[in-house]
Amino acid sequence: MSDIILKVENISKQYRLGLVGTGTLSHDLKRWFYKVRGKEDPYLKIGDTNDRSKAAESDYVWAIKDINFEVKRGEVLGIIGKNGAGKSTLLKILSRVTSPTTGEIKTKGRIASLLEVGTGFHPELTGKENIYLNGAILGMTKAEIKAKEQEIIEFSGCQRYIDTPVKRYSSGMRVRLAFAVAAFLEPDILVVDEVLAVGDAEFQKKAIGKMQDISKGDGRTVLFVSHNMAAVQDLCSRVIVLEFGKTVFNGETQGGIDYYLNNNQVSKGFFEFNKKLNVFKANFNRFEILDTSGDISSRFNSGEGMIFRSIIEVNQELRNPIFSLRISDVNNISVTVWRSNDYINQPIIKNLNDNFIIEIETQNLFLLDSTYKISMSLLDGKELLDYADKFISFEVLPGKPNDSFKSITKKTGYNGLIFSEGKWNVITQNL
Incomplete structure (x- = not known):
């Protein structure tokens, strides 16, 4: 107790x-x-x-x-x-x-709190004067504050502006100084x-x-x-x-x-598209995100394998179908993209006249912890058949590079943000 x-x-x-x-x-x-x-x-x-x-x-x-x-x-x-x-x-x-x-x-x-940007700061006082004001509010004596003054200033990184009124500080500078005061005055x-x-x-x-x-x-x-x-x-x-x-x-x-x-999932890991009443040659019917065990999921650890699977509904024969899938971050910046004809410069499928499943199976997908959105497109040669823009999201949980990532970077010399070995699969039977 x-x-x-x-x-x-x-x-x-x-x-x-x-x-x-x-x-x-x-x-x-x-x-x-x-x-x-x-x-x-x-x-x-x-x-x-x-x-x-x-x-x-x-x-x-x-x-x-x-x-x-x-x-x-x-x-x-x-x-x-x-x-x-x-x-x-x-x-x-x-x-x-x-x-x-x-x-x-x-x-x-004693309790010291940092609840908002510049909490307890007087905008007309200088940074140094606010150090003493905050210290007094926390119950410190002037001698105790003076003993910590230089450490606070150095930690905040605001030496040049320490004698300038706080109202001229950026929000980041205010947070730096406020945190330094709260941390170094030993609450x-x-x-x-x-x-x-x-x-x-x-x-x-x-x-x-x-x-x-x-x-x-x-x-x-x-x-x-x-x-x-x-x-x-x-x-x-x-x-x-x-x-x-x-x-x-x-x-x-x-x-x-x-x-x-x-309890705060961004999606359920699958998406059902609205029926398009056979207007196009082919269109998206359903999309699923699966883990390596084949279970639908919307949450993964960085470096885990993932399977992106789409069911395509075919209304007319496709002679030269090409499928692409793009992953974007929260700032709508494209972080990686796969195209079904990327590696051999030829479509992986030809002359399809029935529904099919197409999937990209990633071996290792190293992403920073965040929420990501998926876009995809389907073409027949150069003709765009269907397009879905950022229609589903998935989350990557916080983690650190594992041995698999280290071995890949050592073997390939790759040192970028995204690296994933992808394998395309096409399933045309029993749909």
């Missing part, structure tokens, strides 16, 4: 939709009347679940509801969930930015919301390294909210998953990430 530095008991937060506070004098008076009589707030018995995608049926909503957990000294706790799940509300309560509607929080030591609990995404890749790496040092080296506690599952996997020793304001998972990191991803 002595190792417990933070204990959250039945924390809930209720908001009135569309208005500040209760919104009406009658509601305020009713709450006061119930309180002086020693009775429960009447509005705690009502309120919708925090599902932002549905229309409200009540004037009240529970941003978070009955949250319970404990955090030990030196632990890094990840808090993950979809947008609107209640993560930021929970952190604001823990940081005492707002108070809970019900429940209790017990802490030992017992460091609360970090999704602000590191504003910083560049070099700073994100430094910040994650610093948080690891804080927890492992100094034995301090970190609460970390992020949508970057790779960062959560590397940094956190335990994970809480929030959904509609409630805790749905509390346990080891990989299990929490798997739970979150499995």
Whole structure:
């Protein structure tokens, strides 16, 4: 019990939709009347679940509801969930930015929070003056802040602008300085919301390294909210998953990430096309993404083999059919493409007059963790028969290059972003 530095008991937060506070004098008076009589707030018995995608049926909503957990000294706790799940509300309560509607929080030591870009900074003060202002807010003495001043400035990388008012800083510079202040002024609990995404890749790496040092080296506690599952996997020793304001998972990191991803799939791994009433010679009928076991899936580890399969409906004879498949990233940049006539400069199939399946079987598909979209086209010679643009998505989970990737790069000398050996298959029987 002595190792417990933070204990959250039945924390809930209720908001009135569309208005500040209760919104009406009658509601305020009713709450006061119930309180002086020693009775429960009447509005705690009502309120919708925090599902932002549905229309409200009540004037009240529970941003978070009955949250319970404990955090030990030196632990890094990840808090993950979809947008609107209640993560930021929970952190604001823990940081005492707002108070809970019900429940209790017990802490030992000082809490420093980094919830938004430039949290606690005064825009008219210089970077150096804001270091002292933030330190004072955290309860540090001037001597304690001065002892850490140079380390903070060096870590932030804002030496040139440290005597310039913060209002002239970019959002990335503000995050750098704010994180450096929060990390180096030695709080017992460091609360970090999704602000590191504003910083560049070099700073994100430094910040994650610093948080690891804080927890492992100094034995301090970190609460970390992020949508970057790779960062959560590397940094956190335990994970809480929030959904509609409630805790749905509390346990080891990989299990929490798997739970979150499995309940937020971008697609089911297959797509049924609308019937085109025999307008074209041939058209797409169905598309499937399969793993190497032949099971339909929409989630893969980087480096895993994948099978992209399309069922083609043929209405007239195809003399020279050519199929292509393209993978694009979230920025709509093409990352890899396969064409059925790429390797031998000839179509792999000729003179088809019946439905068929065409698939590309990848041996190793090394992609960065992200969501990817698939486009494909079907031609007969130079005649375009059917085209589907970014019609289905799949996810690649965070991971690191494995031995297979290392052997391929050593053997081929390939050092690019994407490498995949592809094998085309055509199935024309029993459709």
